[in-house]
Amino acid sequence: MPNRHKRGAALSVHDLGKRFGDRLAFDRVSFEIDYGEVFGFLGPNGAGKTTTVRTLGTLIAPSSGSASVAGIPLTAENGVEIRRRISIMPESPGLYLRLTVAENLECFANLYEVANPGQRIERALRAVNLLERADDPCGALSKGLRQRVALARALLSEPEVLFLDEPTSGLDPVATRDVHDLIAELGRSGVTIFLTTHRLEEAERLCDRVAILNTTLRTLGRPDELRDRLFAKTLTVRTLTPLADPGLVFAELPGVEGWRQDQGGGYVVAVSDPTVAAPAVTRSLVSAGADVLSISESRHSLEDVYLELIDEPKPAIKEPA
């Protein structure tokens, strides 16, 4: 299953779009994902995430653009070959509830025509910590356990690319943590994962890179890159009493680009590089006799990035070369 050593892109998508009649599901989506990468695909409900997965999974035909999945061009003729190399875990587990866990997996092991199905099933169940529940009917399992069975089913074929569509949707916090741990473990073992979610903390925790989609692709990059790209880096300075002449304190310091007073009586200092600016600001404050309470670097979460981007009717972007 680990495929970090493979060359080329696991997924390569160029100007892909899908339209249902008058309704645009997604449009002009472009990105590339390397083998072994955990890629987060974020967006609000109705953004086109699931439709993108279904399109890349050959379940629905694109209206425009092109793509290659696991190195194979995305065409109707290549459907079987692509589906042989990938695995999709849909949002709903879609298990046969009258069948046991092992029977569900046996059915899919045969659909993928895997060699040694018994061993594969055991390995997949072990990976999701469900070996002891193999003979339980799926109808008797909790929602979290069903999700784990669905994940085991997706692992059976040892796919080159694993699509996980909202894998923690509707799960309680404990079950969510369990699924997160499993995904993190898969990521560490080198499985290429395409994770669609609207849970930002999930993407931030699990993904090497994320893309934000709202019909068109709004941005793409590592979570920290996106923060840097969108938000100026700042230091927040708190002092016991207001500075007599803040302009003089913050002027011409290395790495400092500007400053303003915030509503709480502190100072927000715009910097180009906090590691350079913070010591200089500290020295300057001490020289000015200020009683410094704290100097902290402002942190923007992925949620800030998401909220900044998601409402803006920006044109689609392309992944930087």
Added chain:
Amino acid sequence: MSRRRVMAIVRKEFREYRRNRYVLVTMAVIPVIFLLQPLVYTLALPAAAAVPLSHRHELLYMLGIPALVPSMLAAASVVTERQQGTLEPVLTTPIRGKEFLLAKALAPLVPAIAVSYAVYGLFVIIIELFAHAGVASALVQGPLILAQVIFTPLLALWSIWVGIAISTRSSDVRAAQQLSVVGNLPMVALSTLVAFNTIQATLGLAVGLAVALIVIDRVGWRVVSAMFDRERLITGTR
């Protein structure tokens, strides 16, 4: 065509049939209805009824079993998976549309044939044992038994393709099943009309109908395969 993928779905269907009381009841009720009425009627016949019976083909009426038993199962086969969310995971595997449909057809075909032959065999045994000897020999004729053997799978397959065709286009299980029964009524009506001599049963008619059903069953698979559209089944559009 992958035999392994086809059998994966067939085995899954059999397991679901066995554990679904509704399916078992459906498979049992229709044959019992078809068995009891003629059985009661025939056992009550006097020996004098043998002569008129020998000119009729009432046992062909039991061909209604293979026409109706699999239709409910076939009509539910795709739409139920769609409603329960189990269709999408299956369609994301390498299975081809033709393989999926063949599996969906084979699964109800096997029990339909088994039940039809079993009920017919049971009927013949009871008649031979308990009806007047003349009545029994008038009813149980070699050509009629041969017709039953030949037409049972052909009618069952027709019924199944009608059911699956409706199932792939339907979004509601009950509506699909009702439509499927309606779609199979012409075959039930035809076998009943032949059984009661409204249409004269001849060798030519039998051969013609058999050939027609073989052609229809082959065309049925092609037509249903052409109707199978992953995108429409998953998204409900197109």
